Amino acid sequence: MQLNLTDAPAQTISSPCVVIGVTEGGPLSPAAVAIDEASGGAISRMLDSRDIAVAIGKITFLHQLDGVAAERVLAVGMGKITKLDRSRFDRACLAAGKALRNHPLTACHVCLHEVEFGAVSFGWRLRQAALAIHRANYRYTATKAVKDDAPVPLQAASFGGGAEYQSALDQAAAMAIGFHKARQLGDLPANICNPAFLAQEAQAMVQAYAQVELEILDEAQMAELGMDALLGVSRGSSNRARLIIMKYNAGAAGQQPVVLLGKGITFDSGGLSMKSPENMIQMKYDMCGAASVMGAFLACVSLGLAVNLVCIIAAAENMPDGNAYRPGDVLTSMSGKTIEVLNTDAEGRLVLCDALTYSDRFKPQVIIDVATLTGACVVALGHHASGLFSNDDELASALLAAGDDVVDRAWRLPLWDDYQSQLDSPFADMQNVGGMSAGAVTAACFLSRFVEGQRWAHLDIAGSAWKWNEKEGATGRPVGLLTRYLMALAGVEPV
Ligand code: BES
Numbered sequence: 006m007q008l009n010l011t012d013a014p015a016q017t018i019s020s021p022c023v024v025i026g027v028t029e030g031g032p033l034s035p036a037a038v039a040i041d042e043a044s045g046g047a048i049s050r051m052l053d054s055r056d057i058a059v060a061i062g063k064i065t066f067l068h069q070l071d072g073v074a075a076e077r078v079l080a081v082g083m084g085k086i087t088k089l090d091r092s093r094f095d096r097a098c099l100a101a102g103k104a105l106r107n108h109p110l111t112a113c114h115v116c117l118h119e120v121e122f123g124a125v126s127f128g129w130r131l132r133q134a135a136l137a138i139h140r141a142n143y144r145y146t147a148t149k150a151v152k153d154d155a156p157v158p159l160q161a162a163s164f165g166g167g168a169e170y171q172s173a174l175d176q177a178a179a180m181a182i183g184f185h186k187a188r189q190l191g192d193l194p195a196n197i198c199n200p201a202f203l204a205q206e207a208q209a210m211v212q213a214y215a216q217v218e219l220e221i222l223d224e225a226q227m228a229e230l231g232m233d234a235l236l237g238v239s240r241g242s243s244n245r246a247r248l249i250i251m252k253y254n255a256g257a258a259g260q261q262p263v264v265l266l267g268k269g270i271t272f273d274s275g276g277l278s279m280k281s282p283e284n285m286i287q288m289k290y291d292m293c294g295a296a297s298v299m300g301a302f303l304a305c306v307s308l309g310l311a312v313n314l315v316c317i318i319a320a321a322e323n324m325p326d327g328n329a330y331r332p333g334d335v336l337t338s339m340s341g342k343t344i345e346v347l348n349t350d351a352e353g354r355l356v357l358c359d360a361l362t363y364s365d366r367f368k369p370q371v372i373i374d375v376a377t378l379t380g381a382c383v384v385a386l387g388h389h390a391s392g393l394f395s396n397d398d399e400l401a402s403a404l405l406a407a408g409d410d411v412v413d414r415a416w417r418l419p420l421w422d423d424y425q426s427q428l429d430s431p432f433a434d435m436q437n438v439g440g441m442s443a444g445a446v447t448a449a450c451f452l453s454r455f456v457e458g459q460r461w462a463h464l465d466i467a468g469s470a471w472k473w474n475e476k477e478g479a480t481g482r483p484v485g486l487l488t489r490y491l492m493a494l495a496g497v498e499p500v
């Protein structure tokens with residue numbers, strides 16, 4: 006989708022659709038005033054008569070207003086002005102994006118960001134409006150015919166604003182591309198998107214850019230390194246595991262890299278501790294951590310951020326067969342620590358622990374892993390926040406702030422020592438499950454044992470990576486949070 010800026014007055018823009026925000030109790034935005042005046046007060050009259058809905062996320066299409074060049078105006082409710090904040094603004098913009106996405110029109114002009122609230126800058130509102138419209142424009146087509154009457158994606162959107170805001174638009178476009186990549190990969194079925202497929206995707210991504218290197222380890226190479234925890238998970242599958250390493254070096258020479266690590270379980274049957282059909286049905290999404298890391302990589306590279314970045318994808322499939330790892334097996338991880346497998350469905354932490362140990366060799370300044378790790382995290386936080394765990398307060402704050410700023414939010418949960426004893430095993434250095442209570446925390450505690458001496462954070466995205474009941478599929482989260490964090494590290498000025 007093409008995004009561009011224009012300074013032309015809203016009422017003069019000949020577009021299929023001009024999009025304005027309306028609030029309850031707030032003044033009309035400049036674009037709304039311009040359209041209202043040009044149309045002899047049509048907007049004010051329809052607000053008074055409640056033909057235009059102002060409730061948050063409600064939309065109203067208005068046709069052929071006198072004095073307005075556009076074919077139609079889309080009014081988007083932003084709710085009470087007193088309650089308007091970043092998150093509610095984002096929600097309204099996403100609703101607008103969905104309405105545009107589901108309409109046959111293919112171009113629009115957006116003025117949503119002209120609605121002022123709090124101390125939020127014009128650039129921020131512009132970036133988030135552009136990001137929301139672009140994100141909502143996603144369409145899954147890989148394995149589905151496009152019907153004649155199907156909704157038509159937008160080809161182009163213009164945004165009200167001067168050329169000085171180009172960087173806000175560029176940031177939105179890059180993040181949206183990252184979100185789309187993550188969603189596409191997440192939505193693909195496991196019979197297509199297996200570890201070898203993820204490796205091919207990485208190959209295709211790196212070929213498009215300079216300054217990028219790729220390394221792919223096969224199972225023999227991983228065995229050589231002693232990654233028996235990762236290989237234990239993969240053993241029951243006939244799709245061989247891969248460790249995919251993408252490097253991007255645009256930071257200062259010698260600057261320690263950021264490692265982003267993604268859980269890439271392309272299908273999680275649970276293994277011999279098999280999931281029930283209801284729980285298994287969504288498990289093609291168990292590689293969404295990997296997908297988001299690849300999406301963030303793409304966003305970062307396309308913005309040309311001045312950072313050194315290493316992305317690691319631990320790609321494997323968790324299946325049961327005669328060769329599969331069993332409950333009670335003891336695996337020796339690459340770190341040398343032994344793990345008693347009490348549940349083969351707690352496989353994410355097993356592939357991640359070896360990848361975390363492998364990360365050491367890059368002498369990273371920070372390691373951030375992203376994983377659809379626990380159902381318990383969904384119980385704790387639902388679908389709105391990703392769970393954040395960290396052994397470093399500064400890193401945790403930076404990630405929370407990044408998530409808040411792009412409305413891709415995380416919430417920190419504890420990683421106290423008190424929980425560690427739940428992982429004690431009579432037969433190994435630790436067991437891979439910590440019992441009924443605090444499942445998201447004990448999973449994070451497990452990972453923490455493989456990053457001693459590193460600044461590390463873990464994002465549990467089991468609740469945020471896809472929409473469970475809404476037939477909307479993968480969300481692409483937390484591409485926004487990760488990209489925003491990397492932007493801050495690279496010294497990109499806030500918009
Ligand atoms: N991939 C799942 C976690 C998951 C469950 C993500 C539901 C999204 C929705 C993970 O591999 C898993 O199965 N975790 C187990 C851990 C348990 C056996 C300790 C879980 O959450 O039930």
Ligand code: MN
Nearest residue numbers: 273350351352
């Ligand atoms: Mn599992």
Ligand code: ZN
Nearest residue numbers: 270273291353
């Ligand atoms: Zn899993």
